[in-house]
Amino acid sequence: MPRLLRHTLLILLPLVAALALAPALYGNHLLLFNVIVFLTLAQGINIIYGFTGYLPFGYVGFFGAGAYGFALAVMHLHALPLVALAAGGLAALLLGVLLTPLLRLSGAYFSIANLAAALAVLQIVSNPALESVTKGPYGISLSGVFDPALAYGVALAILAATTFLVIWLRHSRFGMALQAIREDAISAAMAGIDVVRGRVVAWLLAALVAGLTGSVYAWYISVFYPETVFGGEITIFAIVFALFGGTATILGPILGVVILYGIYNAIGISAPQYFQLIYGLLIMGLVLFLPNGLASLLRRRGIDVP
């Protein structure tokens, strides 16, 4: 059986089935929804960081752009939720296209420029001068389209598509080409790979994933402020989950979300600063002791992590 099919059956199907059944067994639906959101975002980080080496510190910018794209389409165009969802994805894609020049920057410069870009988008969206368009800092209410059950299902579908995308990247020629670019862009070009196109495609895929997730998030919670959907902690969450599990793998980000988000909720830390402290320490510990994530621990013992 080809590995693409095997991993779809053994990883994707159980994951989706579990999350589809979970609301019937567990009462905290918001928590389950957040798990889906972070599973998707962590895989989005995986696509751009794991496969190309660009670490997007402003990843939340796409999430927020998606949320606002959704909200504006509903508020101003009275679009149906599924149409507005496409508008949210499109908004994130457009932002991604606008930011493609950032890919010319290396390592840390890319990350810091991307962070600045996300903060700039937040400044624009939350500017009181744009109140008539975005409601500025006063927040958005979309109670007219509120439908958490359907939104949950759509979010699950987006997660399934994203996870499948990662499985495909893991086993396709294109995914290997992206990894070659990550390892050495010049050699990759000398292997015949169009380096610019590879990076741009991965970048836009990651943007689209976050944009759609942001859209469905806006739909699900339906009342939010600019800081809710542009909050830096969303990026931090997604990056830590992906790094903890191990990037450029299918299972790594899933393990990261299940373990860390699970622990976070089990402890039930109410004060955000304690949470921030633990995550900060976790990031430092990861860099110093486990730079390639949990997956590398298993791989060192000869266990292949899909």
Added chain:
Amino acid sequence: MSPEPPLLSVDGLVKRFGGFRALDGLSFHLNPGEILGLVGPNGSGKTTCINVISGLYAPDGGGVRFAGRAIGGLPSHRLVHLGINRTFQVPKPFLSLTVRENVAVADGYGRNPRGPVDIDTLLATLDLRPVAERRAAELNSAQQKMLDLARALATGPRLLLIDELAAGLNPAELDRVAVQIKEIARSGVALLVVEHLMGFIGEITDRVIVMNAGKEIFEGVMADAIQDKRVVEVFLGGEDEG
């Protein structure tokens, strides 16, 4: 001179870095199956020449024609698809991929006109078969150089630019590489070889170009080059300056 146009012709090539002219009007040509050596002191522009032909830098003046078409300034992957490839002075394999995956990527994207290569055979000819499933990071530097060559060959080049493949190899390895390079040329590939080891260059090349300060100062066979007054001067002068 054959009536057929050469595979590669370089005409008055100029490459500047700031005020420094790394290439200052270099011209030469290369035919299929020929091995041309490029020698000269450090900083004379040999590697820059390879970098421009392989699309790493766009030329600032002059032209490069390959198989009859102007290629100066095309991106590297397009040149690879046209049939140009190279190795690197410091090999640059994809470290976290396996040896087999390294070659498979080039096989998949290189548009080899002869179709997909048999990766096992290619690895075997370069003595990499036993390490095929190892990650490239685990290879020693001689093996990494061979992997660099394997990656280049997998794309089925008609022109191969070799940048100091022999440096750091032991005599036995050198002999093998010499045989392999001649073998590649015999299959019709044109080779441009940059090398510091004069004995090695003399053994494998049909013709050499001696460069100094971005210009050609001698063209002919190696045996004549070492008799040439300007060439001797450049090399002795180069040693004076360290």
Added chain:
Amino acid sequence: MLTYTLLAGLLFGLYFSLVGLGLNLIFGVMRIVNLAHGDFVMLGAFLAFWLFNLFALNPIPSLVVAAALFLLAGLPLYYLVVPRLLRARDPEMLSFILFFGFSQVIEALAAIAFGTSERSIPGGALARAVAAGAAFLGVAYTPGPIALFGQSFPIAWAASGITGTLAVLLVWAYLYRTRIGALTRAVMVSREEAISTGIDVHRVSAIAFGVGLALAAVAGVLAPFMLGSITPAMGVDVTITSFAVIVIGSLGNPLGTVLGGLVYGVSYMFMQSYYSSWANLLPYLLLIAVLLLRPAGLLGRQVRRA
């Protein structure tokens, strides 16, 4: 109005040079990105706040206390973290993530220790300290705004401008007039060659690291007067601003920071005066624009990958 804006911009520019100086020094010497820079500025600000509230210590002497404390704290911190990082395959990126985690830890600890409410130091405190200093030097000064070319400015702006200038001069003297400074410049040019000539690179770097933190702390002491009220969460914005300043000037060239600071300060003041509702966008857009259009800064170094 124009003269006022220009002069105010230059005063702020000198202060912003001070804000960016430490970040650039550390980057120049170690090629590591201290993403927690803004958080050290924040800690300096809180130090000044507590010194003022607990011991009634004026901000001017606090400058010296902060510089000394952070210099001393920097040395062990360097040996704890940096040598380990520099051995890694990609120290720039790794340090970036590590200090990002560190920044989260500092912010969280500060929030736990100081609470999240906004704090400030009354401006009169600074004026009294300046008056005492002026009396000591025998210069006539009555507390209140000071006049410069017929325009009147808050005393804090002048004090910050002077402190910024002094800091730049001291860094210049440290780099160009001391033995350790000469060694530091050697390390900045080439770490490998410095090692091979027998320079104790770690000692040189540790001192530069301490000086970098001390500069951040000094900028922090003045932050309550220049950047508005202080909170544990202010670090991210300060880091981004510092990045904008040093990228405009020249990455890795500490004295180039002055140019970046002045350009930044003047543009900031013009934005405040003429487009105040969009002034907050400036650091982000300026940072992205300079990275893309003039990646080496106005004076310096390559940051592009391909």
